Amino acid sequence: MTESIEALTTTALSLALDAASMRQQAIAANIANANTPGYQPIKVNFETQLEDARRALESNGRLDSQALSGVTPRFDNDSEIDALSPKVRLDVEVANMSQNAVQYQALLKGLSKHYAILSTAVNDGRK
Amino acid sequence: MDYAQSFAISAAGMAMERTRVDVAALNLANANTMQTPDGVSYRPLRVLTRSMPISTVTPAFATQVDNGINSAQLSFPQTNIEPSGAAPRNVYEPGNPLANAKGFVIYPGVDPAAEMVNMMDAQRAYEANVAAMNVTRALALKTLDIGG
Numbered sequence: 001m002t003e004s005i006e007a008l009t010t011t012a013l014s015l016a017l018d019a020a021s022m023r024q025q026a027i028a029a030n031i032a033n034a035n036t037p038g039y040q041p042i043k044v045n046f047e048t049q050l051e052d053a054r055r056a057l058e059s060n061g062r063l064d065s066q067a068l069s070g071v072t073p074r075f076d077n078d079s080e081i082d083a084l085s086p087k088v089r090l091d092v093e094v095a096n097m098s099q100n101a102v103q104y105q106a107l108l109k110g111l112s113k114h115y116a117i118l119s120t121a122v123n124d125g126r127k
Numbered sequence: 128m129d130y131a132q133s134f135a136i137s138a139a140g141m142a143m144e145r146t147r148v149d150v151a152a153l154n155l156a157n158a159n160t161m162q163t164p165d166g167v168s169y170r171p172l173r174v175l176t177r178s179m180p181i182s183t184v185t186p187a188f189a190t191q192v193d194n195g196i197n198s199a200q201l202s203f204p205q206t207n208i209e210p211s212g213a214a215p216r217n218v219y220e221p222g223n224p225l226a227n228a229k230g231f232v233i234y235p236g237v238d239p240a241a242e243m244v245n246m247m248d249a250q251r252a253y254e255a256n257v258a259a260m261n262v263t264r265a266l267a268l269k270t271l272d273i274g275g
Contacts, residue, residue, distance in 0.1 A: 024266060026201065028133045032143070032203070034140075039178045075200060105266075
């Protein structure tokens with residue numbers, strides 16, 4: 001697609017949207033298995049992978065798509081939950097779910113705004 | 128991203144909770160059925176749940192590659208219904224035509240309090256699954272607005 005036009009914003013937002021959508025899946029799976037004995041809750045590993053990109057931004061002063069090439073959101077076992085307490089905490093999952101939904105919609109808004117800016121540029125500044 | 132999977136997971140969760148309510152209702156409905164002289168009686172049931180990784184339910188190799196072979200996987204809940212093995216209740220009702228030689232009538236060992244607690248638990252979990260499905264639906268619809 002339009003990889004050459006401001007590819008970084010689109011790439012970063014797409015990755016973040018993928019992560020948010022996978023997080024919704026993970027939360028749905030955790031809620032669905034809330035009453036299953038021995039179930040190991042899962043979470044999505046994404047934000048920690050952005051450390052490298054952040055470091056590249058600090059040292060080079062700019063980011064390119066290469067910095068994000070190794071970043072892929074993926075499912076991980078949720079190790080924060082200890083074995084003593086109940087495995088899935090429904091209230092925490094539902095709270096995470098609404099937070100994730102808001103984040104997802106914010107990302108969508110950002111993507112839409114980005115396309116609106118591109119559209120303004122393509123139309124020579126006219127509406 | 129594949130939204131169908133989120134819907135399928137929530138649907139599996141709801142199916143499981145509904146099974147638990149069904150079984151609790153069945154146990155309660157049969158709580159006062161007596162054992163007939165030929166030994167036929169209601170045996171209380173219970174639901175066993177376990178989680179199955181999605182790749183074993185829909186063994187798509189591409190899904191496994193997408194998720195990374197070794198990383199954690201999404202799981203579906205699955206249910207098995209089996210007799211709970213609760214001991215039957217013996218109630219002394221000598222006038223009852225179904226009473227045995229000693230005057231006892233045998234009722235199934237249904238624990239109404241436990242069944243009610245199971246049912247409440249299943250109801251709350253079902254509501255959480257509905258909430259998850261509604262959020263998935265809202266997100267999927269919002270996605271259609273990109274660029275709008």
